[in-house]
Amino acid sequence: MTATEPRVEQPAAPQGHLLELENVNAYYGNIRALRGVSLYVDKGEVVTLIGSNGAGKSTTLRTISGVLKPRTGQVRLDGLRIDALPAHEIVKLGVAQAPEGRRIFSRMSVYENLLMGAFSRRGEKLDDDIARVFDLFPRLLERRTQQAGTMSGGEQQMLAMGRALMARPSILLLDEPSMGLSPILTEQIFDIITEINGQGTTVLLVEQNALMALNVAHRGYVLQTGKIILTDTAANLAANEQVRQAYLGEI
Amino acid sequence: MRLRLPERLSFVDLILWGLRVAIVVFVLVGSYATLSQGVLGFDGWRTLLIVGVAQGSIYALIALGYTLVYGVLFMINFAHGEVFMAGVFTAFFAATALADSGILNGNPLFGLAIIFAVSMVTSMVVAVILERVAYRPLRRAPRLVPLITAIGASLFLQYTFRSLYGSGVRSYPTIEILTGTFDIAGVPIQKTQVVVIVSAILLMVGLYFFVQRTRTGRAMRAVSEDKDVAAMMGINVDRVISTTFAIGGLLAGAAGILYVFLFNSVSFSMGFLPGIKAFTAAVLGGIGNIVGAMLGGLFLGVLESIGPFLFLDGLGVPSTNQLRDVVAFTLLVLVLIFRPYGILGRKE
Numbered sequence A: 001m002t003a004t005e006p007r008v009e010q011p012a013a014p015q016g017h018l019l020e021l022e023n024v025n026a027y028y029g030n031i032r033a034l035r036g037v038s039l040y041v042d043k044g045e046v047v048t049l050i051g052s053n054g055a056g057k058s059t060t061l062r063t064i065s066g067v068l069k070p071r072t073g074q075v076r077l078d079g080l081r082i083d084a085l086p087a088h089e090i091v092k093l094g095v096a097q098a099p100e101g102r103r104i105f106s107r108m109s110v111y112e113n114l115l116m117g118a119f120s121r122r123g124e125k126l127d128d129d130i131a132r133v134f135d136l137f138p139r140l141l142e143r144r145t146q147q148a149g150t151m152s153g154g155e156q157q158m159l160a161m162g163r164a165l166m167a168r169p170s171i172l173l174l175d176e177p178s179m180g181l182s183p184i185l186t187e188q189i190f191d192i193i194t195e196i197n198g199q200g201t202t203v204l205l206v207e208q209n210a211l212m213a214l215n216v217a218h219r220g221y222v223l224q225t226g227k228i229i230l231t232d233t234a235a236n237l238a239a240n241e242q243v244r245q246a247y248l249g250e251i
Numbered sequence B: 001m002r003l004r005l006p007e008r009l010s011f012v013d014l015i016l017w018g019l020r021v022a023i024v025v026f027v028l029v030g031s032y033a034t035l036s037q038g039v040l041g042f043d044g045w046r047t048l049l050i051v052g053v054a055q056g057s058i059y060a061l062i063a064l065g066y067t068l069v070y071g072v073l074f075m076i077n078f079a080h081g082e083v084f085m086a087g088v089f090t091a092f093f094a095a096t097a098l099a100d101s102g103i104l105n106g107n108p109l110f111g112l113a114i115i116f117a118v119s120m121v122t123s124m125v126v127a128v129i130l131e132r133v134a135y136r137p138l139r140r141a142p143r144l145v146p147l148i149t150a151i152g153a154s155l156f157l158q159y160t161f162r163s164l165y166g167s168g169v170r171s172y173p174t175i176e177i178l179t180g181t182f183d184i185a186g187v188p189i190q191k192t193q194v195v196v197i198v199s200a201i202l203l204m205v206g207l208y209f210f211v212q213r214t215r216t217g218r219a220m221r222a223v224s225e226d227k228d229v230a231a232m233m234g235i236n237v238d239r240v241i242s243t244t245f246a247i248g249g250l251l252a253g254a255a256g257i258l259y260v261f262l263f264n265s266v267s268f269s270m271g272f273l274p275g276i277k278a279f280t281a282a283v284l285g286g287i288g289n290i291v292g293a294m295l296g297g298l299f300l301g302v303l304e305s306i307g308p309f310l311f312l313d314g315l316g317v318p319s320t321n322q323l324r325d326v327v328a329f330t331l332l333v334l335v336l337i338f339r340p341y342g343i344l345g346r347k348e
């Protein structure tokens, strides 16, 4: 099992990864939240990032989306550096995120939330995308005109995912989509992740629910206090002693 | 300690309830006394009401600037009264030039369009620069810092315009088509009042549709809910904030011209009182709430116009019409005590 990846590679290799972080260090003030994080996601994959509370999972996603700027290190999308771009430019390049805690626009209707998700696609026709989201989440169709903040937590999570999909991302970042959901709904959400991936969207999935995440993912990374301490295929990680003890609740 | 705390609280509650009862009794007794003396007939009250609505619609337009900015930045732009002043004071020079060359009364619609444009664009530019220079660098500072900056900016703008245009009070030229009265359903109403009320309503309806129905309007609402997520959706948050200031400025610039229709004169310090009144209106309607600011402005205008006479005249208080500011600020204090989040606002 390798710890961090000792890969040496050309920055803009023609067949580079879809998304790649290289030695990213990110800070909140003086607190160093990410310590040299390197990871990659290839086109078509579901990759999961697991780790305990405060490990830096959300920070990693915030850094990719550009809401937080890394102090050093690179974030590349299709070989192109995006770490210095403002967040609203990054989504235009095909990186969408359903952030932790849903954070839907609670005073807008469900439909308006979906429109906001496609804000980066100015002037494009959205009918197909809306239809696709309603197809994935029929609940949202029923509640089309409802004020989003008045929906249940599960419905809000569906909306957060649907909203992110409206950007037609080439990579979808999901931050704890199962948080606070019933086991049945969690199962549904993971099924939908698989379905979305099957439709061609690459997914980087952050989860507390490591078992479920490793079930749908191809590969995984384990983050601990801002460092990647482990990476492997999902199956190997699920079988890994250390992971089982720390994240799958086994003693 | 544990036992005394609730007692203390209920003591405060007692005082507040006493205050509530006293206000209601005072208003009822005063109104009854005034009405029973029958000094003012129906026409008189109607005139006061129209005056109040006209004044209130100007407050509403200015109040929208406070509320829109609060909506996206959670700060009170205390220099907004000066944004209002900057436009109408600058347009004064356009107006005199147009009047001197005979255009204003020769081709009044064209002339008025220019005056409105000059005022609105000036206020807009001042508001946008204000945000860019004074507030944007402090976006992440503690909330008290931009507040103090706003007060500084307010004084800075007042004295800048004083040195630009002088400290005197200037009178706008008369606009002939706005003199006299219209007969509306048999009731004669000042043309200026009609124009003020109608323009303000049009602007407010326009703003409402802009915010509810357009892409930029949705972006403004998104930014006001969650800036990080708005940025993740592809919204250029800085640009939306600039746009918000610009719209507040445009409305304040229009309000300035409507203001001179009613009161005719301009000066470097003219923004202060309407600014504070409009702030009161915005708080009254729930700061951050657009419809609240509109209704708050109208309510404050009407209360100011009718209130002093209705509540005080019957109690033998002389020259009640000079007490409108007292009524307005009493209202501000009461709202802050009893409903700091406003009549239509949400508890945070």
Ligand SMILES: Nc1ncnc2c1ncn2[C@@H]1O[C@H](COP(=O)(O)OP(=O)(O)OP(=O)(O)O)[C@@H](O)[C@H]1O
Binding pocket: A028, A031, A033, A051, A052, A053, A054, A055, A056, A057, A058, A059, A060, A100, A208
């Ligand atoms: N806005 C912030 N300001 C200061 N420190 C922060 C901020 N956000 C996160 N941190 C710190 O950065 C570290 C990583 O936080 P992060 O939110 O990325 O963790 P996480 O892995 O997503 O945890 P969780 O599973 O609880 O969501 C934590 O120690 C946290 O306290």
Ligand SMILES: [Mg+2]
Binding pocket: A057, A058, A059, A100, A175
């Ligand atoms: Mg997190």
